[in-house]
Amino acid sequence: MSVGVQLEAPTVSGPEEGPERSDFWIYLARKVGAAIVSFFMLLVVGFIIFSLMPSDPVSALTRGRPTSDAQMNQLRHDLGLDQPLWERFLTFVGHTLSGNLGYSYEYHQPVSTLIADRLWPTLLLMGTSTLISIWLGIWLGIRAGWHPGSVLDRSASAVSLALWSVPTFWLGLILLVVFGSGTVAGIPAIFPAGGMQTHDGAGGLSHITDVAWHLVLPCLTLVAVIFAQYVTIMRSSIIDERGNPYLLTARAKGLRDEVVRRRHAVPNALLPSVTVIFLQIGGMIGGAITVEVVYSWPGLGYLTFTALRIPDLQLLEGTFIVFSAAVIVCNLIADLLYRALDPRVRRQ
Amino acid sequence: MSATQERPPDTTPVEEKAPSRLVPIWRFTLTVLRMPSGLFGVLVMLGFVLMALTAPLYIHPSDLSVTQATGPLLAPPQQGYPLGTDPAGRSVLLLVIWGSRTSLAIGVMATLLTMVLGSSIGLVAGHYQGRTGRLLMHVTDWFIALPGLPLAIALAAVLGQGAASITIAIGVTSWTGTARLVRAQTLAVEARPFIERSRALGATDTQLITRQVLPNVMPLILVSSTLTVASAILAEATLTFLGLGDPTSVSWGSLLNNAFMQGAVTAGAWWYLIPPGIAILVIVLGFTLVGRAVEHALNARVQPR
Amino acid sequence: MTAPASQIPPAAERRTDQPVEPLLDVRDLTVTYHSGKVPVYAARGVDFALAPGETLGMAGESGSGKTTVAMSLLRLLPAETTVTGEIRFRDEDLLAANWGRMRSVRWAEASVVFQGAMSALNPVRTIGEQIVEPILLHEKVGEKAARARARDLLDSVGVPSRRIASYPHELSGGQRQRVMMAMALACDPHLLIADEPTTALDVIVQAQILSLLTDLVRERGISLIMISHDLSVLASTCDRIAVMYAGRLVETGPSRQVIASPLHPYARALAGAFPTLGDPGSRLAPGGLPGDPPDLREEIDGCPFAPRCPEVEDRCRSGVIPLVRRGDRAAACVHVTGYDEAVGDG
Numbered sequence: 001m002s003v004g005v006q007l008e009a010p011t012v013s014g015p016e017e018g019p020e021r022s023d024f025w026i027y028l029a030r031k032v033g034a035a036i037v038s039f040f041m042l043l044v045v046g047f048i049i050f051s052l053m054p055s056d057p058v059s060a061l062t063r064g065r066p067t068s069d070a071q072m073n074q075l076r077h078d079l080g081l082d083q084p085l086w087e088r089f090l091t092f093v094g095h096t097l098s099g100n101l102g103y104s105y106e107y108h109q110p111v112s113t114l115i116a117d118r119l120w121p122t123l124l125l126m127g128t129s130t131l132i133s134i135w136l137g138i139w140l141g142i143r144a145g146w147h148p149g150s151v152l153d154r155s156a157s158a159v160s161l162a163l164w165s166v167p168t169f170w171l172g173l174i175l176l177v178v179f180g181s182g183t184v185a186g187i188p189a190i191f192p193a194g195g196m197q198t199h200d201g202a203g204g205l206s207h208i209t210d211v212a213w214h215l216v217l218p219c220l221t222l223v224a225v226i227f228a229q230y231v232t233i234m235r236s237s238i239i240d241e242r243g244n245p246y247l248l249t250a251r252a253k254g255l256r257d258e259v260v261r262r263r264h265a266v267p268n269a270l271l272p273s274v275t276v277i278f279l280q281i282g283g284m285i286g287g288a289i290t291v292e293v294v295y296s297w298p299g300l301g302y303l304t305f306t307a308l309r310i311p312d313l314q315l316l317e318g319t320f321i322v323f324s325a326a327v328i329v330c331n332l333i334a335d336l337l338y339r340a341l342d343p344r345v346r347r348q
Numbered sequence: 349m350s351a352t353q354e355r356p357p358d359t360t361p362v363e364e365k366a367p368s369r370l371v372p373i374w375r376f377t378l379t380v381l382r383m384p385s386g387l388f389g390v391l392v393m394l395g396f397v398l399m400a401l402t403a404p405l406y407i408h409p410s411d412l413s414v415t416q417a418t419g420p421l422l423a424p425p426q427q428g429y430p431l432g433t434d435p436a437g438r439s440v441l442l443l444v445i446w447g448s449r450t451s452l453a454i455g456v457m458a459t460l461l462t463m464v465l466g467s468s469i470g471l472v473a474g475h476y477q478g479r480t481g482r483l484l485m486h487v488t489d490w491f492i493a494l495p496g497l498p499l500a501i502a503l504a505a506v507l508g509q510g511a512a513s514i515t516i517a518i519g520v521t522s523w524t525g526t527a528r529l530v531r532a533q534t535l536a537v538e539a540r541p542f543i544e545r546s547r548a549l550g551a552t553d554t555q556l557i558t559r560q561v562l563p564n565v566m567p568l569i570l571v572s573s574t575l576t577v578a579s580a581i582l583a584e585a586t587l588t589f590l591g592l593g594d595p596t597s598v599s600w601g602s603l604l605n606n607a608f609m610q611g612a613v614t615a616g617a618w619w620y621l622i623p624p625g626i627a628i629l630v631i632v633l634g635f636t637l638v639g640r641a642v643e644h645a646l647n648a649r650v651q652p653r
Numbered sequence: 654m655t656a657p658a659s660q661i662p663p664a665a666e667r668r669t670d671q672p673v674e675p676l677l678d679v680r681d682l683t684v685t686y687h688s689g690k691v692p693v694y695a696a697r698g699v700d701f702a703l704a705p706g707e708t709l710g711m712a713g714e715s716g717s718g719k720t721t722v723a724m725s726l727l728r729l730l731p732a733e734t735t736v737t738g739e740i741r742f743r744d745e746d747l748l749a750a751n752w753g754r755m756r757s758v759r760w761a762e763a764s765v766v767f768q769g770a771m772s773a774l775n776p777v778r779t780i781g782e783q784i785v786e787p788i789l790l791h792e793k794v795g796e797k798a799a800r801a802r803a804r805d806l807l808d809s810v811g812v813p814s815r816r817i818a819s820y821p822h823e824l825s826g827g828q829r830q831r832v833m834m835a836m837a838l839a840c841d842p843h844l845l846i847a848d849e850p851t852t853a854l855d856v857i858v859q860a861q862i863l864s865l866l867t868d869l870v871r872e873r874g875i876s877l878i879m880i881s882h883d884l885s886v887l888a889s890t891c892d893r894i895a896v897m898y899a900g901r902l903v904e905t906g907p908s909r910q911v912i913a914s915p916l917h918p919y920a921r922a923l924a925g926a927f928p929t930l931g932d933p934g935s936r937l938a939p940g941g942l943p944g945d946p947p948d949l950r951e952e953i954d955g956c957p958f959a960p961r962c963p964e965v966e967d968r969c970r971s972g973v974i975p976l977v978r979r980g981d982r983a984a985a986c987v988h989v990t991g992y993d994e995a996v997g998d999g
Contacts, residue, residue, distance in 0.1 A: 038490055038493065041490055042494070045494075046502075049502050049503060049506055050502070050506065053506045053507070161633070161636065162629070162633070164636075165578070165582075165628075165629050165632040165633045165636065166625060166628065166629045166632075167582055167585045167586055167589070167601075167604075167625065167628060168586070169586060169589050169604070170585075170604060170621075170624070170625035170628070171625075173604065173607070173608065173613060173621050173625075174618075174621060174622065174625065176613050177612075177613050177616060177617075177618055177621055178618075180613070181613055181614050181615070181616045244772060245767060245769060245772040245773045246772060246773055246774055246775045246776070248729060248767070248773070249765070249767055249773045249774070249775075250775070251729060251759075252727060252729055252759055252760060252764070252765045252767075253759060253760045253764075253786060253787040253790065254755075254756040254757060254758070254759035254760045254761065254787065254790060254791065255756070255786075255790065256756065264775050264778075267777050267778075268775070268776065268777055271777070282493060282494075282495045282496075283495070283496070285495040285497065285498065286495065286496055286497030286498075286586070289497055289498070289501075290497075290586055290589070290590070293589075293590065294608070304498070304501060305590060305591075307505075308501065308505055308590060308591055308592065309591070311505040311506075313505070313506070316501070316502055316505055317502070319498065320498045320499070320501075320502045323495050323498040324494055324495060324498065324499075327493055327494070327495050328493060331493055342777070
């Protein structure tokens with residue numbers, strides 16, 4: 001039974017197709033443009049650090065090896081060090097964009113090859129750790145935030161604070177010595193003492209199990225440090241949601257407390273958390289580097305560490321650019337994801 | 349802040365003089381100490397500083413020298429060596445105590461650098477709104493996106509091994525948080541009427557910033573600095589562990605680096621690995637808790653009872 | 654002390670000689686908030702009753718306790734709140750019910766239309782999902798049947814049923830309020846509580862919403878409690894009005910009589926403050942009151958209105974001033990005819 005006459009102007013039927021889609025493309029273009037600018041700035045900073053600051057890369061490279069002046073000059077020419085600054089910069093940009101990240105004199109391989117080889121182990125470690133941390137952080141954060149001041153909440157906060165206050169690598173060392181060396185308190189060496197695999201060549205399931213077994217301790221270390229941040233994010237998100245009136249409506253409908261939390265509060269609280277989680281990935285890279293070093297995990301972090309010994313500047317520069325570019329991409333994803341998920345932002 | 353004296357305007361701009369700051373500071377300190385977190389944190393801070401300063405009184409160079417050490421090699425805790433020994437026979441306890449000096453020194457220096465850098469940028473960005481300010485904020489935002497450790501590693505590697513390069517690396521990677529805070533606070537302070545009055549009476553930008561804005565922003569900088577020391581100590585440990593520190597100096601990070609490089613892990617030398625980490629944990633907790641307590645105390649002061 | 658006004662004055666359309674079993678009988682309801690450092694005495698000794706199909710308007714300024722009383726009916730107040738007294742709903746004391754029973758009563762037997770529909774609706778769920786939710790919870794119907802009923806409900810409130818997949822922010826303020834009403838009717842409740850349903854709506858939309866609401870409840874025989882600070886709104890939509898001040902019920906009675914000749918000085922001031930729709934003369938006599946309502950953190954002795962009352966006497970300032978009945982009206986004032994006899998009889 002229709003009651004009353006609608007005096008309000010009828011709204012356009014259905015979601016507005018035309019303006020909405022072009023709005024999204026404008027947004028996308030803006031964000032991608034900003035990312036490109038960031039990347040360019042990154043190249044500038046990288047150039048400044050690695051090409052301008054070192055006093056003489058050639059002498060660093062040839063340290064400890066008898067080299068004649070003529071050879072050093074030849075090396076300088078090869079590296080393009082005798083060219084004017086802006087030319088060097090342009091060459092640098094051109095090379096980087098085409099994938100040429102220089103040559104590592106220590107490994108005698110192109111930097112890009114080295115990075116490509118080590119990319120997968122780092123992705124595996126960071127990816128697994130991120131997934132576990134997110135799941136754990138959200139689960140704990142929701143429950144801590146729903147009952148602020150409760151025992152669970154306060155112990156979660158205390159544990160988070162403690163884990164933040166220790167260096168990641170130290171946590172890794174302790175775990176390694178307790179569970180990987182077999183020499184502490186009679187605990188046997190359950191987990192391998194480092195590396196990514198013990199048996200070479202054996203493919204298939206045994207290989208996967210082998211790698212997985214090696215992954216446990218590094219992953220545990222990385223998770224211990226980063227899940228605390230996700231707990232904090234989710235917790236404050238839920239606390240913010242708790243004050244909202246629509247939760248009272250849900251309660252008035254007769255829903256149980258867990259249902260109100262799960263079906264109403266959490267989806268709203270997750271929205272801002274999702275983007276923040278992506279933004280945290282940049283901070284996780286530091287942790288990943290130290291974990292790889294402690295466990296001799298053959299990834300980009302370990303590569304960076306070995307590059308420090310000489311120091312192999314080209315290799316360092318390559319890893320620096322790759323890490324920073326990855327963060328720029330993650331930030332871009334975070335921006336786009338928020339837009340895609342929030343119905344309020346989506347249809348504007 | 350109410351003016352307690354006002355001079356008739358002449359060529360110098362009228363200055364709002366703040367009341368004597370001694371009494372509020374004392375009361376403020378008491379407020380901080382009354383909180384359990386504040387008390388613990390301050391005790392830890394003072395304890396470690398004391399320990400670091402008095403160490404030369406009872407630790408001789410021979411205790412720290414690799415060649416002159418006389419203890420058993422990499423031995424677990426025992427008589428005379430409460431925390432055991434390192435592979436060269438030195439007492440781990442003495443090493444950890446001595447290590448506090450370098451770790452604290454670098455932590456404090458790096459924090460100073462961070463504060464100066466971050467505050468300057470924040471003050472300028474907040475005061476000169478408009479293109480300069482916006483540009484600075486864009487740069488800050490971009491900097492925040494850079495992953496910290498790779499940048500620190502890059503800088504420290506290029507600058508060479510040593511305490512100075514680590515300090516600079518930490519400073520360059522940590523200033524953004526302070527800059528943002530200070531900028532926000534500057535904006536808030538500059539919205540207050542007494543700033544307008546001073547400006548109307550001809551105060552220059554420098555005078556405004558140094559005499560009016562800075563004193564109001566100081567408390568925030570104080571809070572921020574305690575938390576920064578905490579993260580600077582963590583950063584120093586990490587960078588030294590990776591081999592970027594001075595190889596001859598003893599710090600907690602270098603102890604762990606030595607332990608790692610010399611196979612303490614496989615040897616199961618837990619007495620060599622645990623103490624430096626515990627020291628870091630305690631001092632970082634101490635500084636963090638003090639920072640939080642100071643923050644609470646400041647908020648309590650702002651809100652009228 | 655007189656007995657509380659629990660004998661039901663009949664609804665406007667009923668024959669006066671038939672006593673009716675009340676749908677809702679609230680006795681001595683007292684609500685104290687303990688959310689902050691100091692307890693807040695939000696409602697004290699509130700007595701009123703509601704017959705089936707009757708509309709009751711609860712009037713008063715903000716902080717008078719009207720929302721508190723309404724929310725307490727379904728026990729929707731924060732956990733730390735103390736609620737004493739009796740809330741007899743269909744002959745069951747809800748304050749004594751366990752939570753399982755409470756949850757089944759909620760929405761299925763009594764539902765709420767909250768104020769501020771923008772924030773009372775979940776922003777990330779479609780309105781269809783939100784209407785269907787209580788249906789699926791309380792009734793044994795399938796998803797399809799529930800959605801069909803949701804569409805019918807939307808039609809009945811004047812929102813095109815194809816909007817069922819829209820999100821709250823895609824609708825106008827008036828439409829959202831209609832959605833709230835559709836949602837509240839979803840389980841065919843016996844009682845509907847409307848908390849300031851027209852605040853923040855413009856006047857034309859206000860009138861539409863009000864007439865929609867009254868039509869809907871009349872068609873379905875639903876009792877309505879409407880809360881508003883706007884007496885004129887209540888006057889045009891409710892059979893009876895209850896006026897609250899500082900947590901106490903100060904006057905009740907048929908709405909026309911309460912507006913035209915209020916018994917309590919506060920009700921008189923309130924009636925004077927709002928021009929009555931359709932009575933141009935009332936615009937010219939706004940009754941602005943000096944002073945502020947009392948602080949509810951302190952226990953009040955005597956009549957709470959005493960500090961601001963133009964007719965205050967000494968005996969107003971101490972003791973409890975009970976509700977005194979006069980036919981189907983009641984007021985808590987010493988000046989009501991029959992006050993002395995009623996109190997003396999005690």
